[in-house]
Amino acid sequence: MSARPVLPLRILVAATLAAAGIGVSAPAHAAPGSLREGLFGQQGRYDGRRFSAPPVARYVVEDGGGFILDRSTPRPMVKFEDSAEVWVLQPQPAPRGDIIYKNDLGEPVLRATRLGGLTVFTRQRPSGAAAALVAGATPLRLQTLGPEALLQRLAQASARASRAARRLIPFEADASPETAPLVADAAMVAAEAVVRLAADSEGRQVLSGVDKVTLVEGRRPGASLRGGVILITVTPEDGMAGRPSSERILAAAGAR
Incomplete structure (x- = not known):
């Protein structure tokens, strides 16, 4: 891997730093009519081909909530409105011409029918x-x-994780200007995993052995828990697919 300028070499952020938000905006919307009208419109009809939708679109779920599905890149992505995490998906063919979109643990997240x-x-x-x-x-x-924005994002992740654990959990990161966006996103995802660990008794037992979160670059994205350190490996050239999901972090910690 070619050398990159580092900013600064190791960034140690305490939970007392100011937090900053991460979000993805979506346009205003009106409530859909029937499911068929919402998916196909008034003129929609089946002609033997797969119906198409915008490559990036907002959907609502029948029992409440919504999400954005982005199919404009080789790896589709989904973001639910009640979470800051973006899930990178792997599409796989299914019976009857359907497509199943799975997360990085191979679990189904979405299923699209040929209609x-x-x-x-x-x-x-x-x-x-x-x-x-x-x-x-x-x-x-x-x-x-930039460097200051990265510090703010790491501070936010540290603050959120520390509140969930009820003690300080600092975040360390090696980052260059090129890798800063992915490192910041991976830190947010790691904080989400810590919050989920704190939500049940088994997870809290695992969390009691966590002292800090460290983010580094590597050939493959991954997560591990060793010696009190949640180690998150990111692969910047893979974009958002180059960091583990919160589910994968939980699995690495033995909490799933």
């Missing part, structure tokens, strides 16, 4: 729930960050 129907699977909806297309949306992309 354009979409089903979403979450922890709250393990058996799936129908989703309806609302409108086009803003693509999910990493934000450009």
Whole structure:
């Protein structure tokens, strides 16, 4: 790997620093009519081909909530409105011409039918729930960050993780100007994993042995927990696919 300028070499952020938000904006929307109308519009009809939707679109779920699905890149991505995490998906063919979109643990997140129907699977909806297309949306992309903004994002991640653990959990990171956006995003995802660890008794037991979170570059994205350190490996050339999801971090910590 070629050498990159580092800013600064090791960044240690305490939870007392000011927090800054990370978000992806979506356009205003109106509530859809029927599921078929929402997906296909008034003129939609089946002609033997797969129905199309905008490459980046917002969907609402039949029992509440919504998400943005971005299919404008080789690896589709989804972001749920109640979370800051962006999930990078792997599409796989399924029976009847359907496509299943899986996370980095191989678990189904979405299922698209050849007619354009979409089903979403979450922890709250393990058996799936129908989703309806609302409108086009803003693509999910990493934000450009300078050194100060990276410090703020790491501070936010540290503060959130520390509040969940009820003690200081500092975040360390090696980052260059090129890798700063991915490192900041990976830190947010790691904080989400810590919050989830703190949400149940088994996870809190694991969390009691966590002293800090360290983010480094490597050939493959990954996560591990050793010697009290949650080690997050990012691969910048892979974009958002170059960091582990919160689910993968939890699995690495032995909490799933």
